[in-house]
Amino acid sequence: xxxxxxxxxxxxxxxxxxxxxxxxxxxxxxxxxxxxxxxxxxxxxxxxxxxxxxxxxxxxxxxxxxxxxxxxxxxxxxxxxxxxxxxxxxxxxxxxxxxxxxxxxxxxxxxxxxxxxxxxxxxxx
Amino acid sequence: xxxxxxxxxxxxxxxxxxxxxxxxxxxxxxxxxxxxxxxxxxxxxxxxxxxxxxxxxxxxxxxxxxxxxxxxxxxxxxxxxxxxxxxxxxxxxxxxxxxxxxxxxxxxxxxxxxxxxxxxxxxxxxxxxxxxxxxxxxxxxxxxxxxxxxxxxxxxxxxxxxxxxxxxxxxxxxxxxxxxxxxxxxxx
Numbered sequence: 001x002x003x004x005x006x007x008x009x010x011x012x013x014x015x016x017x018x019x020x021x022x023x024x025x026x027x028x029x030x031x032x033x034x035x036x037x038x039x040x041x042x043x044x045x046x047x048x049x050x051x052x053x054x055x056x057x058x059x060x061x062x063x064x065x066x067x068x069x070x071x072x073x074x075x076x077x078x079x080x081x082x083x084x085x086x087x088x089x090x091x092x093x094x095x096x097x098x099x100x101x102x103x104x105x106x107x108x109x110x111x112x113x114x115x116x117x118x119x120x121x122x123x124x125x
Numbered sequence: 126x127x128x129x130x131x132x133x134x135x136x137x138x139x140x141x142x143x144x145x146x147x148x149x150x151x152x153x154x155x156x157x158x159x160x161x162x163x164x165x166x167x168x169x170x171x172x173x174x175x176x177x178x179x180x181x182x183x184x185x186x187x188x189x190x191x192x193x194x195x196x197x198x199x200x201x202x203x204x205x206x207x208x209x210x211x212x213x214x215x216x217x218x219x220x221x222x223x224x225x226x227x228x229x230x231x232x233x234x235x236x237x238x239x240x241x242x243x244x245x246x247x248x249x250x251x252x253x254x255x256x257x258x259x260x261x262x263x264x265x266x267x268x269x270x271x272x273x274x275x276x277x278x279x280x281x282x283x284x285x286x287x288x289x290x291x292x293x294x295x296x297x298x299x300x301x302x303x304x305x306x307x308x309x310x311x312x313x
Contacts, residue, residue: 007244009262084246096247117277118269120286 002075003106006116012077013044015114015121020075027077034058038067042075050099054091060098064105076106080115127278128239129170130301132195135292136171141234144192145172146184148201152211163197178205181225185232192233199240199268203261213253219260223267230271238268242277 002020004012013029016022020042028040030049034056037043053060064071082100087093107113113125136143145167151157167174173192177184178201188194196202206217230236243258250258269275273290276283283298 007242007262009244009259009266011262011266080245081247082245083242084248087247092247092249099247117286118275119266120269120275122286 001071001073001106001110002112002114003103003110004075004077004114004116004121005080005103007083008079010116011119012079012116014119015116016042016044016075016077019114019121022075038070038074040074042077044077046076046078046102047081047095047099050102051095054094054098060102061105064102068109076110078103126166127276127281127283127297127301128195128197128237129167130304131237131297132172132193132235133170134297134300135235135237136193139193139234140191141193142189142191143170143172144188144194144233145174146194146196147174147176148178148196148198148205150178150201150205178202179209181222181229185225185229188229188232190233193235193237194229194233195237195239196229197239199238199264200243200261203264204257207253207257207260215256217260219264219267222264223271226268226271238272240265240268242279 004016006012013027016027017024022041026041028037028043030036030043030045032048032052032055034049034052036049043049050060052058053063078099081096087096107125110125112123114121114123116122132143135141147160147163149156149160149163151160172195175184175187175194177187181202184196203219206219207214209217226236226238240261244262269287272287274285274292274294275287276285276294278284281302283294283301285294288294
């Protein structure tokens, strides 16, 4: 697994396309509708998928644990939503918390981890 | 504040004139107070000031070429253009920002661009705020492309993302930390 994270609009997807020689077709871009294609080479906006699971009262960690085999070679792209004020809204608070915890799990498993800032990528692992 | 120290350092090492490119267009009393506070912050530093909150080419024309320009900030410039005249302009996409920044950089000795990180919180924003985040993100990536040096400043901690100009970042941070050792709670 490879993990790429960073703030919104920092150029994460462009970095993945260029660094790993992918095309847009290789990337599944999550919306907030719960859909995800684990067979794609890369999954972008993981945080949106997690938000849907929380809004619908579905488990987050169990889902990824059950599907961990399919994600072993995936590139996970996720917005870093951890740096702002803790939201008052409970759903958003859970979203921030669960995204953080899931990303910690992914980063521990990943062989490569990158943070992208202003279009510049730094390899953390 | 770190950027002011960077401007001072570059001015001292290059002989350039320190120039503050002020971008805020005050809309209310709070803005006016912020402008007053920024002016007070700069007192005694030796900055000349250019006020241009909308069009970077106009700012470039006002420069003589020997300035170290502290452009404060890209955030305000994007915001001013998105809401020029008080109305939201959905057509503004900062599409020429890269060329405009190049032009501005060419018109002076050194250019320091200040921006803000508004990209990492767990909130769902309305369409206009989200557009603001998107356009500022785009503008920052373009600025980072144009720049020789990219620094992230978080709680006075400096992370160097790019330094292709062999600028002595440590000398600037040392100066910054020394002169700010008196900072107390409430200083902003």
